[in-house]
Amino acid sequence: xxxxxxxxxxxxxxxxxxxxxxxxxxxxxxxxxxxxxxxxxxxxxxxxxxxxxxxxxxxxxxxxxxxxxxxxxxxxxxxxxxxxxxxxxxxxxxxxxxxxxxxxxxxxxxxxxxxxxxxxxxxxxxxxxxxxxxxxxxxxxxxxxxxxxxxxxxxxxxxxxxxxxxxxxxxxxxxxxxxxxxxxxxxxxxxxxxxxxxxxxxxxxxxxxxxxxxxxxxxxxxxxxxxxxxxxxxxxxxxxxxxxxxxxxxxxxxxxxxxxxxxxxxxxxxxxxxxxxxxxxxxxxxxxxxxxxxxxxxxxxxxxxxxxxxxxxxxxxxxxxxxxxxxxxxxxxxxxxxxxxxxxxxxxxxxxxxxxxxxxxxxxxxxxxxxxxxxxxxxxxxxxxxxxxxxxxxxxxxxxxxxxxxxxxxxxxxxxxxxxxxxxxxxxxxxxxxxxxxxxxxxxxxxxxxxxxxxxxxxxxxxxxxxxxxxxxxxxxxxxxxxxxxxxxxxxxxxxxxxxxxxxxxxxxxxxxxxxxxxxxxxxxxxxxxxxxxxxxxxxxxxxxxxxxxxxxxxxxxxxxxxxxxxxxxxxxxxxxxxxxxxxxxxxxxxxxxxxxxxxxxxxxxxxxxxxxxxxxxxxxxxxxxxxxxxxxxxxxxxxxxxxx
Numbered sequence: 001x002x003x004x005x006x007x008x009x010x011x012x013x014x015x016x017x018x019x020x021x022x023x024x025x026x027x028x029x030x031x032x033x034x035x036x037x038x039x040x041x042x043x044x045x046x047x048x049x050x051x052x053x054x055x056x057x058x059x060x061x062x063x064x065x066x067x068x069x070x071x072x073x074x075x076x077x078x079x080x081x082x083x084x085x086x087x088x089x090x091x092x093x094x095x096x097x098x099x100x101x102x103x104x105x106x107x108x109x110x111x112x113x114x115x116x117x118x119x120x121x122x123x124x125x126x127x128x129x130x131x132x133x134x135x136x137x138x139x140x141x142x143x144x145x146x147x148x149x150x151x152x153x154x155x156x157x158x159x160x161x162x163x164x165x166x167x168x169x170x171x172x173x174x175x176x177x178x179x180x181x182x183x184x185x186x187x188x189x190x191x192x193x194x195x196x197x198x199x200x201x202x203x204x205x206x207x208x209x210x211x212x213x214x215x216x217x218x219x220x221x222x223x224x225x226x227x228x229x230x231x232x233x234x235x236x237x238x239x240x241x242x243x244x245x246x247x248x249x250x251x252x253x254x255x256x257x258x259x260x261x262x263x264x265x266x267x268x269x270x271x272x273x274x275x276x277x278x279x280x281x282x283x284x285x286x287x288x289x290x291x292x293x294x295x296x297x298x299x300x301x302x303x304x305x306x307x308x309x310x311x312x313x314x315x316x317x318x319x320x321x322x323x324x325x326x327x328x329x330x331x332x333x334x335x336x337x338x339x340x341x342x343x344x345x346x347x348x349x350x351x352x353x354x355x356x357x358x359x360x361x362x363x364x365x366x367x368x369x370x371x372x373x374x375x376x377x378x379x380x381x382x383x384x385x386x387x388x389x390x391x392x393x394x395x396x397x398x399x400x401x402x403x404x405x406x407x408x409x410x411x412x413x414x415x416x417x418x419x420x421x422x423x424x425x426x427x428x429x430x431x432x433x434x435x436x437x438x439x440x441x442x443x444x445x446x447x448x449x450x451x452x453x454x455x456x457x458x459x460x461x462x463x464x465x466x467x468x469x470x471x472x473x474x475x476x477x478x479x480x481x482x483x484x485x486x487x488x489x490x491x492x493x494x495x496x497x498x499x500x501x502x503x504x505x506x507x508x509x510x511x512x513x514x515x516x517x518x519x520x521x522x523x524x525x526x527x528x529x530x531x532x533x534x535x536x537x538x539x540x541x542x543x544x545x546x547x548x549x550x551x552x553x554x555x556x557x558x559x560x561x562x563x564x565x566x567x568x569x570x571x572x573x574x575x576x577x578x579x580x581x582x583x584x585x586x587x588x589x590x591x592x593x594x595x596x597x598x599x600x601x602x603x604x605x606x607x608x609x610x611x612x613x614x615x616x617x618x619x620x621x622x623x624x625x626x627x628x629x630x631x632x633x634x635x636x637x638x639x640x641x642x643x644x645x
Contacts, residue, residue, distance in 0.1 A: 493617070
């Protein structure tokens with residue numbers, strides 16, 4: 001339930017310029033004036049964010065959220081020019097003490113500036129990511145328990161704080177020029193705070209501490225009640241982060257326990273209270289520890305939780321959560337870092353997942369985590385890795401997927417112990433002299449190339465091409481176009497759109513339909529085999545963002561061409577046949593083609609992606625001046641020239 005007067009009282013928000021601008025925009029768009037009532041004015045302002053996150057077309061939603069991230073990062077993240085000289089001086093001293101250089105006195109002024117910029121870019125990128133995590137969270141279904149005005153209150157407080165100081169047990173205030181990250185999201189602590197604030201506003205009396213009753217002193221309870229009375233987010237969130245501890249280490253190896261299913265709630269059921277009470281105060285990091293979240297989740301489907309034995313031999317310690325979206329698995333969470341599965345729970349989860357029809361995706365994650373744990377143990381025991389171990393840890397054939405929101409940190413930790421130049425010959429089953437690291441080293445026996453791209457590189461008989469190893473792989477595949485008429489392609493696409501089989505079903509945006517109807521969308525008249533290359537903007541050597549025009553100029557220099565527009569339809573319809581694998585979740589790339597206008601005359605490119613909901617064929621803005629970041633992926637055609645050695 002919205003309580004916009006809360007923001008009026010907190011910030012006098014209804015009298016701010018942004019509220020008045022939002023009202024003017026609404027009047028221009030709808031022709032109707034927003035009532036002068038402060039609550040209505042604030043609600044109209046908050047509706048813009050709701051409109052973005054509720055978009056059904058994932059392409060449109062992603063574009064809206066990315067635009068929001070850019071605006072908020074520009075406004076609140078530290079700028080390079082604002083970083084104080086004292087920070088660079090501290091970095092110089094630390095590097096010198098570690099024997100890693102840092103003696104800038106010997107650098108020219110130009111090189112000093114370059115070194116400073118290099119160091120600053122790294123920390124500012126982390127800072128920006130720490131801010132964007134909050135935007136992603138507040139735009140996700142995980143925050144559905146939070147009313148819009150509470151989301152605004154939360155974010156407005158977060159942008160004023162820096163990461164948690166464990167020594168002082170607080171989130172310090174941000175200062176201009178700080179390189180510190182924004183606070184991390186502890187979903188359980190946040191849910192606890194929001195629960196308390198919402199109950200206070202609902203007039204439910206003094207907040208209770210059932211889950212902490214045995215551990216809290218009277219002074220700790222009074223501190224929380226005082227912060228709650230003042231609705232002080234910083235103090236409340238600091239308090240909650242301090243109280244919520246992870247599972248005791250001696251209990252982690254215990255796998256014996258019990259699965260409990262909490263049935264989907266109807267209007268009268270209160271299963272969510274039982275679920276919530278079993279999780280709160282256990283340090284899982286799950287937002288289900290918030291009563292409102294638990295209620296919201298159980299309205300969407302059942303919830304399975306696995307509890308292991310505590311010191312009293314009772315199954316009370318939550319270790320695995322399986323949340324259902326109606327009859328499908330919505331998510332699986334563990335209690336390790338970023339909600340990944342802890343290393344003891346793999347077999348327990350695998351046995352349980354066998355009961356679910358959509359278990360394949362989650363069994364793959366379980367298998368990945370099990371193999372990662374085995375390799376981690378090898379590293380600890382200083383055992384030699386096999387080729388299969390190296391192929392896995394470098395993610396040569398497929399990404400390593402876990403159950404958390406972010407990449408399992410063990411992957412990078414293990415890679416840091418390896419020498420890629422020594423591992424590459426093992427992975428590719430070749431001699432060291434069959435790997436070239438620059439153009440001049442390529443010979444008739446070269447099998448692998450790792451280095452910057454150059455003119456006509458794709459016409460050489462190279463089995464593998466990387467701009468950097470292992471993340472810079474350039475994928476090259478063969479495919480045939482022109483086998484079907486435009487009508488046949490569209491009919492097949494429509495058939496897949498209507499399919500009830502989730503493995504076959506394709507989702508397309510309205511913009512795709514508009515693009516296909518454009519006379520410029522043509523197909524070749526007879527079968528033609530082409531070689532396709534997938535790459536990222538970073539592979540092309542651009543130091544930062546690049547426009548469509550710049551990218552197209554660069555690929556022409558490398559011996560690549562634009563794709564015929566029908567390539568996008570074939571890629572979506574025949575992805576598995578072309579790439580010899582299913583498209584990974586969250587994989588997305590654009591078809592490098594001549595931009596075609598939709599019904600609104602916006603020049604666009606086709607985009608082939610796989611989201612939570614399935615396989616998508618969408619569009620994205622692709623005019624000459626459109627900007628693309630380093631990770632933006634494209635597909636292009638290799639020019640037909642005679643192979644070279």
